Amino acid sequence: MKSIRRVLTAxxxxxxxxxxxxxxxxxxxxxxxxxxxxxxxxxxxxxxxxTQWFSSTNVANNNVGSMxxxxxxxxxxxTVLSTLNGSTASTGYFLSGVGEAYLINGDYSFCSGCELTLxxxxxxxxxxxxxxxxxxxxxxxxDNSADYSHPTSxxxxxxxxxxxxxxxxASILSFGLTGGTVDNGLASAQIQVTGGLAASYFLDSSLAxxxxxxxxxxxxxxxxxxxxxxGNGQVHSDTSVVTVPEPQNILxxxxxxLGLATVLRRKKV
Numbered sequence: 001m002k003s004i005r006r007v008l009t010a011x012x013x014x015x016x017x018x019x020x021x022x023x024x025x026x027x028x029x030x031x032x033x034x035x036x037x038x039x040x041x042x043x044x045x046x047x048x049x050x051t052q053w054f055s056s057t058n059v060a061n062n063n064v065g066s067m068x069x070x071x072x073x074x075x076x077x078x079t080v081l082s083t084l085n086g087s088t089a090s091t092g093y094f095l096s097g098v099g100e101a102y103l104i105n106g107d108y109s110f111c112s113g114c115e116l117t118l119x120x121x122x123x124x125x126x127x128x129x130x131x132x133x134x135x136x137x138x139x140x141x142x143d144n145s146a147d148y149s150h151p152t153s154x155x156x157x158x159x160x161x162x163x164x165x166x167x168x169x170a171s172i173l174s175f176g177l178t179g180g181t182v183d184n185g186l187a188s189a190q191i192q193v194t195g196g197l198a199a200s201y202f203l204d205s206s207l208a209x210x211x212x213x214x215x216x217x218x219x220x221x222x223x224x225x226x227x228x229x230x231g232n233g234q235v236h237s238d239t240s241v242v243t244v245p246e247p248q249n250i251l252x253x254x255x256x257x258l259g260l261a262t263v264l265r266r267k268k269v
Contacts, residue, residue, distance in 0.1 A: 028142045028167050028197035029114045036105040045106070048118065050099025051152035051229040054080045054182075058094045059121030061137040062169075064162050067119060068155040070096045076224035077183045080125070084181070087127045095131070095182075096121040098161035100150050101140070115146040117161040122172075129177055136172035138191060140198075141165065151229030168196040184218035 024033040034043040054077070057070035075093065083091040098119045104110040122135035143164025152158060175189040193199050219225045 025201060027201055028165060029144070030104070030111050030116055030142055030167060030198065032104045032107065032110055034105070036107070038106050045104065046101050047103035048099050048101045049150040050097050050118065051150065051227055052095060052097030053227045054093040054095055054125065056092055056094070057096075058124065058135060059096050060135075061122070062119075062139055062162065062166070064159050067096060067098070067121060067162065068158050070094070070121065071152070071155055071158045074226040076226050077219035077221055078224040081181070081183060081221070083125075083127055084129060085127050088130075089127050090132070091125045091127055093125045094121065095123040095125060098148075098152055098158055100148055100161070111142065113146075114142055114144045115148055115164070116167060117141045117143065117148050117164065119162050120172075123175060125182060129181055131175045133172045133175050133189075136175065138170050138172060139166050140168040140196070142167040142197065152227070166196045167198050169194050169199075182219075183221050 023035050024031050032044065053071060053074035055070040055073045055075060057066055057073055059066045059070050080091065080093055083093070096119075098117065101110075101116040101118070102108065104116075110116070118138065118140045120136070120138040122133070122137050124132040124135070126132060139162075141162060141164035143160075145163075147163070148157060148160040152161065170191040170193045173190045173192055175187060177185045177187045179186040218230065219228045
């Protein structure tokens with residue numbers, strides 16, 4: 001197993017598809033090879049698409065009903081922008097979304113006969129372009145029925161993104177814009193794994209020393225868009241600092257919230 005450098009870079013580079021070999025790791029039907037040939041010094045690289053929106057509904061963790069309500073009651077981005085006045089008060093709007101991973105470590109067939117989807121919520125927007133993460137969360141789901149289609153276009157698809165078994169659950173420890181504003185900006189975050197089928201494969205690690213960059217995602221202000229469905233990103237890890245024996249590895253995952261790059265770590269017990 002290669003060692004792990006705690007450096008993340010979000011990109012939009014597509015990697016050639018490779019099948020997993022004998023050294024592959026499998027959790028809940030999701031398989032990846034940490035020693036994949038084209039990975040160089042990357043142990044884990046995941047690409048994803050997502051749809052996100054703002055609404056006044058603060059979606060509780062893994063609550064499909066409130067996520068669907070949030071989706072239905074999404075507000076136009078110009079309405080959200082009109083609340084930004086530089087103060088530290090809440091806008092009353094929360095960022096939520098769902099999406100799907102489509103590539104892990106160069107392999108498009110990492111989840112044979114299944115799908116790996118994601119959902120997030122609870123990111124409360126303040127009037128000074130900052131977010132409160134007190135109730136923020138993100139989950140990845142593995143589902144043997146591949147019934148989610150991107151981009152999300154109705155409440156049934158919202159439910160389809162959340163109807164599998166939780167592969168990774170995590171709390172969002174920090175989230176902030178690094179450039180732009182909420183309709184077209186870059187952000188970074190740190191999140192902590194708290195459970196899920198694959199949790200045992202990811203080692204607890206210090207949050208210090210991670211360099212985060214982000215991809216991009218935006219809402220179309222010209223049409224007062226309620227949804228941003230063009231988010232796409234990738235995160236990858238270089239590996240040359242700490243050797244970690246299998247099956248414990250650091251999970252590095254990028255959720256593209258406004259181009260959000262994130263770090264997941266195992267919760268301490």
